[in-house]
Amino acid sequence: MKKLKNPTACVIIIGNEILSGRTLDTNKQYLCKELTLNGIDVIEARVIKDNKKEIINTVNEVRKKYNYVFTTGGIGPTHDDITSISIANAFKVKLIKNKEALLILKKFYNLKNEKLNKARQKMALIPKGAELLHNPVTKAAGFRIKNVYVMAGIPKIMIAMFKKIIKKIKHGIPEISKTILINFPESCIAEDLEIIQKKFNNIEIGSYPFMNGKKKGVNVVLKGRNLNQIRSAEKEIKKIIKLL
Amino acid sequence: MKKLKNPTACVIIIGNEILSGRTLDTNKQYLCKELTLNGIDVIEARVIKDNKKEIINTVNEVRKKYNYVFTTGGIGPTHDDITSISIANAFKVKLIKNKEALLILKKFYNLKNEKLNKARQKMALIPKGAELLHNPVTKAAGFRIKNVYVMAGIPKIMIAMFKKIIKKIKHGIPEISKTILINFPESCIAEDLEIIQKKFNNIEIGSYPFMNGKKKGVNVVLKGRNLNQIRSAEKEIKKIIKLL
Incomplete structure (x- = not known):
């Protein structure tokens, strides 16, 4: 990366x-x-x-x-x-x-x-x-x-x-960050997510699962400086969610 | 110690x-x-x-x-x-x-x-x-x-x-801990606290100031295994508070 x-x-x-x-x-x-x-x-x-x-x-x-x-x-x-x-x-x-x-x-x-x-x-x-x-x-x-x-x-x-x-103090260039909330366990999207990460290798895709009481889900966070890649990865992830 | x-x-x-x-x-x-x-x-x-x-x-x-x-x-x-x-x-x-x-x-x-x-x-x-x-x-x-x-x-x-x-897993022996809440800035008691710490050197006296809105104060925490020292130190600290 x-x-x-x-x-x-x-x-x-x-x-x-x-x-x-x-x-x-x-x-x-x-x-x-x-x-x-x-x-x-x-x-x-x-x-x-x-x-x-x-x-x-x-x-x-x-x-x-x-x-x-x-x-x-x-x-x-x-x-x-x-x-x-x-x-x-x-x-x-x-x-x-x-x-x-x-x-x-x-x-x-x-x-x-x-x-x-x-x-x-x-x-x-x-x-x-x-x-x-x-x-x-x-x-x-x-x-x-x-x-x-x-x-x-x-x-x-x-x-x-x-x-x-x-x-x-000297600042850097903050990364762009986009969070996608998914109300399914991360194990349902993990394989697709890995493929998407490999495809868009200039950004970092993080998967942060959560449990609040009985509510389970995952926040997928896209981070990087390449806005096009973030947008494209976001689109692909949203396509997957629709199929869940 | x-x-x-x-x-x-x-x-x-x-x-x-x-x-x-x-x-x-x-x-x-x-x-x-x-x-x-x-x-x-x-x-x-x-x-x-x-x-x-x-x-x-x-x-x-x-x-x-x-x-x-x-x-x-x-x-x-x-x-x-x-x-x-x-x-x-x-x-x-x-x-x-x-x-x-x-x-x-x-x-x-x-x-x-x-x-x-x-x-x-x-x-x-x-x-x-x-x-x-x-x-x-x-x-x-x-x-x-x-x-x-x-x-x-x-x-x-x-x-x-x-x-x-x-x-x-193997446990240890937990220390006894006693907290004294004082509604004054810690700088009012710091000198006395140091003297008390020197006197009771088998316990550890921690001073943890706080500010909640306009409320200022300090939690003095006495820790150790020597209950007598903790009790004696507590008495001395409470005496000081009365004089504030």
Whole structure:
């Protein structure tokens, strides 16, 4: 299958609460969807523990493999927030009090008549050389160091940060996508689908079965850049459905 | 932090539809929760593409690192279901027509008066030497090969398969977990929490902030095997909350 080269990405969700099943992770889906819409191919996603070694090893592995790495989680004020120091270690740079980040926090807590206590000051510790990623919600910044974007874990904050990031980074060309809903088990169309995939080999045909209660069916998704092939494949699939 | 050694696990979600953000993955949370409840520590989770090389490399990497590997997705009848052949390749064994799997499918489709077409027969292709994982819902089996459990992607089927698996595998001792909901930002309690964590170093204190609309707060989760430490830490945290 011929493909133009889009930028690639890896999403890393950092958090024990995800791996224990306590929290349903929605950040991954949001990031995957938005990146895909902007022509950035998410090649893999990982969920790892709040553990220095795990964070360092994972980030150092994937930042070499992909154009972009996006992490969420672990940059808050508590003792179990260890993403920033881990990323600094991964890049072998110091974690320093970032003046700009500190100033933003000072202003924010001043306005609220609250103290910039030690825990809040911790959120101004940023790896040396990193660029701040502004947080319009609670002001504690994330940061970018080389191709690694380090964001908060709270979805509302992560989304606000990401909306600024996506404006700045290099996009690819998003693929055209067409979904055909079929109310039959996929095993009824699998053989025909394979023939159609072979015929239209510049597009990707995915078959995603579902069961909702007693309702069974499949979403066939046609993806690619060749609109003619997508349209032709769609026609052929619809012909098959009529014969079912 | 002293810990008894529980079995470890890695969850691998296989599917382009997850990485494009099309589908919200709920399998990961289900598996993480159930494994944790049974004292099996999920150390990491990965989401990878329906791509042979990715599947082979990932499975071969993690099966050496963890006691158990659980995969979901890609064992259906369509051309894009390539998990079984990839796992066979990873283990350097042949993918063969499994007689038992085929018989189960034959009976099932006979009863429904449907044909066991070529696509359906494909679901009886299982790596040589693998043990079948029965599927009470749609009958097409998953399989276990060494420490790798290969399950369907449709949540209802995956859950049915997993419920049988979990009865057979070695459990660990689940940790006791106590959640304290605090309706203040975590930065108000972070310093005290750190002191308490240092004092009770046989338990793990996690701080999980949330924002729901204008509601802000934090769930402090105490985890471990030492009930006395959990109770004492809980008392101290509740004292702090009263002073906020």
